[in-house]
Amino acid sequence: MPKKPLLEFTDKGIYCAAGNFYIDPWKPVDYAVITHAHADHAYFGHKCYLAHNLSREVLLYRLGEIQLQTIPYGKTVNKDGVEISLYPAGHVIGSAQVRIAYKGEVWVVSGDYKTEDDGISTPFEPVRCHHFISECTFGMPVYKWKPQVQIFNDVNNWWRGNVEHGLATVIVGYSLGKAQRVLQNLDLSIGKVYTHGVIENTNEALRRNGVILKPTERIIFESAKEEVRKGIIIAPPSSVGTPWMRKFQPYSFGYCSGWMAIRGAKRRRAADRGFVLSDHADWDGLLSAIDATGCESVYLTHGYTAPFTRYLNEIGFDAHEVHTLYGDDEGEDASPQPSPEERESRENNEIANQVLSIGEDLGEAGKDAI
Amino acid sequence: MRAFAQLFLSLDETNKTNEKVRVLKDYFESVPDTDKMHMLALFSGRKPKRPINSTLIRTWAVEASHIPAWLFEESYHVVGDLAETMALLMPENTGGSNKTLTEWIAEINGLGDKTEEQKKDWLLNSWAELDSSERFVFNKLLTGSFRVGVSQNLVIKALSEISGLDAPTLTHRIMGSWQPETYQYAELIQQQGAADDVSRPYPFFLAYPIQETSEKQKTAEELKTSLGDEAAWQAEWKWDGIRSQLIKRDGKIFIWSRGEDLSTDKFPELHPFLHALPDGTVIDGELLSFTNGLPMPFNVLQTRIGRKNLNRKILEESPVAVIAYDCIEYGGEDIRSKTQSERRLILEKLQAATPYPEIFRISALIPFNTWDELGKIRERSREMIAEGIMLKRKSATYQVGRKRGDWWKWKIDPLSVDAVMIYAQKGHGRRADLYTDYTFAVWDGDKLVPFAKAYSGLTDAEINKVDYFIKRNTLEKFGPVRTVKPELVFEIGFEGINKSTRHKSGIALRFPRILRWRQDKPKEEADTIESLRALLGE
Numbered sequence: 001m002p003k004k005p006l007l008e009f010t011d012k013g014i015y016c017a018a019g020n021f022y023i024d025p026w027k028p029v030d031y032a033v034i035t036h037a038h039a040d041h042a043y044f045g046h047k048c049y050l051a052h053n054l055s056r057e058v059l060l061y062r063l064g065e066i067q068l069q070t071i072p073y074g075k076t077v078n079k080d081g082v083e084i085s086l087y088p089a090g091h092v093i094g095s096a097q098v099r100i101a102y103k104g105e106v107w108v109v110s111g112d113y114k115t116e117d118d119g120i121s122t123p124f125e126p127v128r129c130h131h132f133i134s135e136c137t138f139g140m141p142v143y144k145w146k147p148q149v150q151i152f153n154d155v156n157n158w159w160r161g162n163v164e165h166g167l168a169t170v171i172v173g174y175s176l177g178k179a180q181r182v183l184q185n186l187d188l189s190i191g192k193v194y195t196h197g198v199i200e201n202t203n204e205a206l207r208r209n210g211v212i213l214k215p216t217e218r219i220i221f222e223s224a225k226e227e228v229r230k231g232i233i234i235a236p237p238s239s240v241g242t243p244w245m246r247k248f249q250p251y252s253f254g255y256c257s258g259w260m261a262i263r264g265a266k267r268r269r270a271a272d273r274g275f276v277l278s279d280h281a282d283w284d285g286l287l288s289a290i291d292a293t294g295c296e297s298v299y300l301t302h303g304y305t306a307p308f309t310r311y312l313n314e315i316g317f318d319a320h321e322v323h324t325l326y327g328d329d330e331g332e333d334a335s336p337q338p339s340p341e342e343r344e345s346r347e348n349n350e351i352a353n354q355v356l357s358i359g360e361d362l363g364e365a366g367k368d369a370i
Numbered sequence: 371m372r373a374f375a376q377l378f379l380s381l382d383e384t385n386k387t388n389e390k391v392r393v394l395k396d397y398f399e400s401v402p403d404t405d406k407m408h409m410l411a412l413f414s415g416r417k418p419k420r421p422i423n424s425t426l427i428r429t430w431a432v433e434a435s436h437i438p439a440w441l442f443e444e445s446y447h448v449v450g451d452l453a454e455t456m457a458l459l460m461p462e463n464t465g466g467s468n469k470t471l472t473e474w475i476a477e478i479n480g481l482g483d484k485t486e487e488q489k490k491d492w493l494l495n496s497w498a499e500l501d502s503s504e505r506f507v508f509n510k511l512l513t514g515s516f517r518v519g520v521s522q523n524l525v526i527k528a529l530s531e532i533s534g535l536d537a538p539t540l541t542h543r544i545m546g547s548w549q550p551e552t553y554q555y556a557e558l559i560q561q562q563g564a565a566d567d568v569s570r571p572y573p574f575f576l577a578y579p580i581q582e583t584s585e586k587q588k589t590a591e592e593l594k595t596s597l598g599d600e601a602a603w604q605a606e607w608k609w610d611g612i613r614s615q616l617i618k619r620d621g622k623i624f625i626w627s628r629g630e631d632l633s634t635d636k637f638p639e640l641h642p643f644l645h646a647l648p649d650g651t652v653i654d655g656e657l658l659s660f661t662n663g664l665p666m667p668f669n670v671l672q673t674r675i676g677r678k679n680l681n682r683k684i685l686e687e688s689p690v691a692v693i694a695y696d697c698i699e700y701g702g703e704d705i706r707s708k709t710q711s712e713r714r715l716i717l718e719k720l721q722a723a724t725p726y727p728e729i730f731r732i733s734a735l736i737p738f739n740t741w742d743e744l745g746k747i748r749e750r751s752r753e754m755i756a757e758g759i760m761l762k763r764k765s766a767t768y769q770v771g772r773k774r775g776d777w778w779k780w781k782i783d784p785l786s787v788d789a790v791m792i793y794a795q796k797g798h799g800r801r802a803d804l805y806t807d808y809t810f811a812v813w814d815g816d817k818l819v820p821f822a823k824a825y826s827g828l829t830d831a832e833i834n835k836v837d838y839f840i841k842r843n844t845l846e847k848f849g850p851v852r853t854v855k856p857e858l859v860f861e862i863g864f865e866g867i868n869k870s871t872r873h874k875s876g877i878a879l880r881f882p883r884i885l886r887w888r889q890d891k892p893k894e895e896a897d898t899i900e901s902l903r904a905l906l907g908e
Contacts (some may be wrong), residue, residue: 140444140445140448141435141437141441141445141458141459142445142448142449142455142458142459144458144462261458262448262449262450262454262458262802262803263382263451263454263800263802264449264450264451264798264799264800264801264802264803265800265802265803266382267382267799267800268800268801268804268830270385272383272384272385272386273383274383304444304448307440307441307444310440311438311441314438
């Protein structure tokens with residue numbers, strides 16, 4: 001009988017039979033190792049969770065009372081003889097790749113990752129392994145990111161221009177990751193930073209976790225509209241076009257996403273400005289990351305899996321396409337909305353409905369805000 | 371070229387009309403006059419020459435991008451725009467070119483007599499010289515697929531603010547068959563349009579639709595409220611042909627179709643009557659094929675438009691005549707500011723004098739006393755081979771473009787069937803990377819036969835839902851086309867139906883479009899091929 005692989009792809013998620021645990025499962029299980037706190041990776045309902053230290057407060061905020069163990073990068077947890085350790089994925093604060101070693105065989109599950117150092121997430125670190133399970137959200141050669149310095153230069157100039165023209169500035173990005181990355185790179189000599197409630201909740205969770213963020217002010221009903229209009233507002237994608245956002249008119253709204261690299265996708269979102277900024281690796285980033293693992297086989301879970309797998313095989317990798325609920329075969333996500341960012345926020349919304357009091361979730365954003 | 375690329379980027383960066391006009395003005399004020407005229411030509415749909423065919427451009431772009439050809443094709447499906455795909459795939463280049471738009475277009479036009487090898491060298495060097503945003507607009511020039519997210523009206527508005535000329539005058543002056551190489555900017559904006567081209571048509575006045583759905587028809591009372599007294603209106607049939615402007619000036623004749631195509635040579639039957647008109651006459655009307663004095667369905671004319679050469683058989687089988695409904699220049703004078711009734715009298719006089727009444731026909735006025743009565747007459751549109759009724763205010767001037775108020779088209783309900791989606795393909799432009807082009811089928815016994823393709827009619831939210839369904843219910847992939855599990859039912863509307871030997875179903879639809887998504891209907895309840903055949907009237 002051929003040897004059973006250390007990790008399997010099951011209908012509940014990526015499973016390790018030897019250690020009896022799952023990585024980012026989407027159905028309730030006994031023991032879940034969580035790569036990061038985004039909703040399509042950290043589901044509700046597992047008995048035990050293992051994640052990185054910096055994911056702790058966000059997970060508790062999003063999932064409520066859960067049984068959670070957190071560890072630093074590089075520390076090993078032993079489960080039934082299987083070694084589990086976490087390494088930086090550079091995706092968002094607290095995001096991790098999961099290294100699993102058993103009897104000399106090493107697997108790494110990437111979760112979501114990016115190779116550029118964003119200045120707030122611990123930078124991605126390649127981990128040598130035999131088998132690498134990788135995302136490929138932007139696994140097409142048309143996706144190539146510019147250094148974030150350039151992008152934030154554009155963002156700050158746009159903000160400055162809006163202030164001069166008397167326009168409010170609304171920048172949209174998902175609440176865990178993009179929001180903090182944008183915040184840390186804003187030029188605060190231009191003005192103050194205001195946040196939508198959902199984003200401020202995440203900021204507060206991160207601050208409880210010891211993360212130092214630049215000062216922000218939550219927009220509440222009493223906020224002086226004229227003051228807010230001089231600053232910059234960070235808002236989640238789900239707030240676009242809502243009465244909450246319309247109250248700041250006239251405004252210019254910018255959207256931060258990797259999908260903004262394509263004109264058509266940008267036009268579809270009808271943003272005033274699209275900033276090509278992603279927390280996922282671009283084409284070159286994916287190829288270099290996979291190469292750096294020195295792996296024998298690579299498995300592609302979500303994104304443009306079919307063409308990316310074919311290309312990897314052509315250039316000499318042993319690549320396989322696998323199906324997970326992290327996304328379908330086209331880099332789009334498990335929702336009728338077209339980007340992981342949007343899904344993230346939508347699912348936040350669902351989770352928010354479970355654990356937050358009414359009025360704090362995105363759909364009702366208009367009620368507790370201005 | 372840098373300014374032109376920047377214009378594109380800036381137009382992309384805003385959705386606000388005023389901002390777009392400002393960007394356009396900035397562009398006009400910063401570039402040489404020759405660039406202005408080239409930009410105007412491109413933005414008003416005058417396609418640049420294409421001295422390199424797109425297969426070669428693609429092949430060389432694959433080479434320049436250092437990726438396999440199949441991956442290039444996959445990328446194209448993701449991006450949905452060839453020029454943009456090529457620009458994104460080529461290695462980053464921070465250089466940038468100092469050549470103007472005029473210089474680049476001159477180089478492109480000069481390629482005509484070069485060998486393939488020379489063209490390739492030129493193209494690879496050009497790509498290497500340009501940065502990525504310049505490459506994108508350069509590729510757009512080369513591939514001739516120049517559609518921009520800004521309407522001609524906005525360009526005219528910007529130009530009008532700069533030149534002080536009013537928008538209708540400018541709209542008129544950029545019509546016709548001018549070349550950006552010879553038409554001078556100074557000539558375009560001079561206060562008196564002295565050197566006007568004899569072939570130049572007027573901008574068409576377009577009717578606004580009276581909106582109604584199959585469930586909700588306008589009542590006579592509603593028409594009375596919105597249009598007022600019946601006596602203020604003239605009614606005509608709405609003919610389904612080619613909207614055209616026919617010109618006779620200085621002994622020369624010109625036939626323009628609505629797409630601003632000069633198509634004088636395509637309709638030799640019309641030449642004798644046009645030559646017989648007095649000089650300085652412009653007629654607006656509809657071209658249709660006739661047989662035994664009756665108009666024929668549009669598809670007869672359509673097969674003829676496609677032909678490069680008109681042989682005797684075609685001229686005999688589907689001779690064309692014009693149904694005239696307006697006169698906008700008479701005795702060399704622009705009479706667009708006269709009233710509808712005044713122009714009608716002039717038209718009737720002209721038509722009464724023609725020796726060719728079979729070719730120069732006039733659109734008869736429909737007598738009616740009440741809106742209710744007109745509504746009943748409208749129901750006879752199909753037997754008249756008309757699309758419905760046109761309403762024109764008797765006191766109206768002849769205006770520019772689609773304007774609300776004085777010209778209304780009141781079409782009959784589209785024909786419709788309920789059909790099952792069976793294939794899907796990705797869209798282009800703002801619908802890139804989304805499945806938006808669908809093929810529909812109806813039942814033939816227990817089999818589904820495809821009969822129409824449609825890609826419009828759904829809202830963005832519906833498109834997202836259908837796209838989601840398609841991605842999870844794909845049975846097979848053939849290149850860009852996916853076979854989808856037959857499940858979703860849509861109501862497909864169309865303007866006409868004809869027999870076809872080229873389609874498997876044996877029928878061809880005119881203007882098929884999605885009226886709505888029938889989420890209430892299971893696929894078993896979709897229509898059958900017999901129900902479509904019944905509409906053929908056989």
